[in-house]
Amino acid sequence: MSRVAYVDGCYSDLRRATVPIEDRGLQFADSVYEVIALVAGQLVDFDLHLARLKRSRDGLGLPAPMTDAGLRVVLGEVVRRNRLRDGLLYLQVTRGQAPRGHAFPAAPRASLMVTLRAWTPFPGSLAAGVPVVSTDDLRWRRCDLKTTGLLPNVLAKQRAHEADAFECWMVKAGVVTEGASSNAWIVRDGSVHTHPLCDDVLGGITREVLLELAAANDIEVVERAFRPADVETADEAFLTSTSSFVVPVIAFDGSEVGTGAPGPVTCRLRDLYRNHVSGPAG
Ligand code: PDD
Numbered sequence: 001m002s003r004v005a006y007v008d009g010c011y012s013d014l015r016r017a018t019v020p021i022e023d024r025g026l027q028f029a030d031s032v033y034e035v036i037a038l039v040a041g042q043l044v045d046f047d048l049h050l051a052r053l054k055r056s057r058d059g060l061g062l063p064a065p066m067t068d069a070g071l072r073v074v075l076g077e078v079v080r081r082n083r084l085r086d087g088l089l090y091l092q093v094t095r096g097q098a099p100r101g102h103a104f105p106a107a108p109r110a111s112l113m114v115t116l117r118a119w120t121p122f123p124g125s126l127a128a129g130v131p132v133v134s135t136d137d138l139r140w141r142r143c144d145l146k147t148t149g150l151l152p153n154v155l156a157k158q159r160a161h162e163a164d165a166f167e168c169w170m171v172k173a174g175v176v177t178e179g180a181s182s183n184a185w186i187v188r189d190g191s192v193h194t195h196p197l198c199d200d201v202l203g204g205i206t207r208e209v210l211l212e213l214a215a216a217n218d219i220e221v222v223e224r225a226f227r228p229a230d231v232e233t234a235d236e237a238f239l240t241s242t243s244s245f246v247v248p249v250i251a252f253d254g255s256e257v258g259t260g261a262p263g264p265v266t267c268r269l270r271d272l273y274r275n276h277v278s279g280p281a282g
Pocket of ligand 1: 034035153178179180181182183202203204205206207240241242243244
């Protein structure tokens with residue numbers, strides 16, 4: 001079945017969906033985005049994603065393409081037309097089309113594009129854990145905004161790909177900030193450590209929900225940065241993102257983490273998150 005995309009008022013076959021050549025998202029990465037998981041027909045933590053989209057837009061002074069109610073209708077329609085129960089929904093808001101010039105256009109009209117692709121939540125292939133490598137964090141100073149200026153992330157992910165790793169954790173001023181497309185965590189003596197929120201990291205929605213689940217289940221969380229050397233001596237490590245949820249990290253830069261197998265705290269958090277997404281029976 002062909003995929004349906006939405007671009008500025010039009011639903012069309014994805015292969016024919018286009019954006020204008022002078023769209024500022026294309027020319028300046030002047031745009032923000034969200035990725036939302038669709039599980040059993042429901043968009044997971046939709047309101048949290050909507051709130052982050054607004055924070056990202058506000059950070060760039062980017063107008064809303066439509067009301068939140070309108071956005072809900074469009075996203076629901078994209079889900080309906082693609083006839084998927086499980087998928088990854090991508091939405092991007094750009095500062096729209098204007099003759100090329102760095103400063104904002106006088107009366108920008110934001111553009112909205114939405115796609116949905118088939119995807120399997122909690123695939124068995126990730127349960128056994130994944131290797132991660134590291135690289136310098138080359139990004140700008142507003143990593144808290146979810147913008148499409150992702151070239152350093154792309155290079156980091158390519159480094160992971162070439163090293164047969166799943167993810168690449170980025171290191172800035174001697175500490176791990178986050179992954180190319182995920183948040184980074186270690187477990188030491190039963191407590192869970194992750195970088196505090198600041199403009200060096202994206203406030204992941206999965207991170208946010210997992211912190212609440214940990215607190216509600218008496219798992220201690222320390223929001224403090226850790227060094228690459230701490231990963232090598234940690235009991236466990238894992239990563240979180242919308243597209244992978246909670247994934248055990250079993251090797252870091254070629255060395256085993258902990259026992260080299262998913263650890264008990266990671267597995268517990270993964271189960272808690274799975275229940276959050278699909279309900280206890282899921
Ligand atoms: N990644 N940090 C970065 C740099 C990211 O790109 C992402 C998301 C995260 C995790 O955020 P969340 O839990 O809200 O997905 C952290 C993309 C969207 C993904 O792979 O899902």
